[in-house]
Amino acid sequence: MSQTSTAYSARNSVLEISTDGSSWTNISGSSSSVTPGDGTRLTGTAHTFDGDGPIITAGKLDAQESTISILYTETSGEAYETARAAFATASSTLYVRSTPLGATTGNFRHTTGKGVITAFPQFAEIDAASGDPMALEFTVQHPGWTKSTVP
Amino acid sequence: MKYIVLQNIAPDQGPIIRPAGPDEPPVTVDETIVRGETPEERAANVQKLIVLGVIAPEPEPEPATTTTARKAATKAEE
Numbered sequence: 001m002s003q004t005s006t007a008y009s010a011r012n013s014v015l016e017i018s019t020d021g022s023s024w025t026n027i028s029g030s031s032s033s034v035t036p037g038d039g040t041r042l043t044g045t046a047h048t049f050d051g052d053g054p055i056i057t058a059g060k061l062d063a064q065e066s067t068i069s070i071l072y073t074e075t076s077g078e079a080y081e082t083a084r085a086a087f088a089t090a091s092s093t094l095y096v097r098s099t100p101l102g103a104t105t106g107n108f109r110h111t112t113g114k115g116v117i118t119a120f121p122q123f124a125e126i127d128a129a130s131g132d133p134m135a136l137e138f139t140v141q142h143p144g145w146t147k148s149t150v151p
Numbered sequence: 152m153k154y155i156v157l158q159n160i161a162p163d164q165g166p167i168i169r170p171a172g173p174d175e176p177p178v179t180v181d182e183t184i185v186r187g188e189t190p191e192e193r194a195a196n197v198q199k200l201i202v203l204g205v206i207a208p209e210p211e212p213e214p215a216t217t218t219t220a221r222k223a224a225t226k227a228e229e
Contacts, residue, residue: 022166097161105186105196106203109161148161149205151185151196 012102015068017079018095019086021114027079030071032135034098036110037064039144065141066096066112072124072134083138087120094140099150107150115142153179154197154206160184179209 015031016024042059070079086094094117101107118141124134156178160168163186171178185200187193200206 022164024164103163103186106199106205111161111167146159146167148159148167149200149203151160151162151180151200151205 008101010100014099014103016097016099017068017082017086018097019089019093021095021111024097025077025082027070027082030073030075030079031068032071033069034096035067036098036145037066037142039064061144063141064112064144065118065139066115067137067139068096069135069137072136080136083117084120084122087117087138092117092120094142096140096142103150105150109148109150110145111148112140112145113143115140153181153209154201155179155209156205157207158203158205160205177209180206 014026014028015034016026016028018024040062042062044057044059045054046057047054068079068083070083073080075081083094086092094115095112096115097109097111099107099109103109117138119139121136121138124136126134156168156170158170160180162168162184168178168180168184182193182197185193185196187196197206201208
């Protein structure tokens, strides 16, 4: 098979978050990475007297934990303030949406199911010896991702 | 013009638009959900989605004519 000519870097990626799965906030300008959960399926095994290997059964999809790295800013509408406000609600609900190749018609757009922010540091690590932008990482536990197309 | 949704669509705002199930009426959208600064750009993106199999043009409803009238029309064309 010939080598692909359609591999891309993440330079055009778009990352968005939402508290209702409908109204989306683009946090691409204040976030630096998203690591999707493993996407595992529950399984079970059993050995029988006959045969050598196990019988493996497939269960349902497991919950996933995705992590998002964002910059610490204090500007309303940017990643930190939007996600912190979502975490501060009683339900800590958050949907995450990633468009790896950019928001162009025909590209894939991956959206989580209704998730919960399970870990959110109140602020970034503060290190006087560092010249890096202050950043932090938060975790969202959610059902799987749904693949859609950018219209 | 309406288009039948064949695959999941995630508009810039709003929830995911999913295709209808096997026993449900088709889910349709119009071209306003498609990106494009100009009508020409939007039309090109509609075509792109059709080629990708994401949407399909909704068939035009047949004109309300009787079988007899249709047969007569066909005969006249012949």
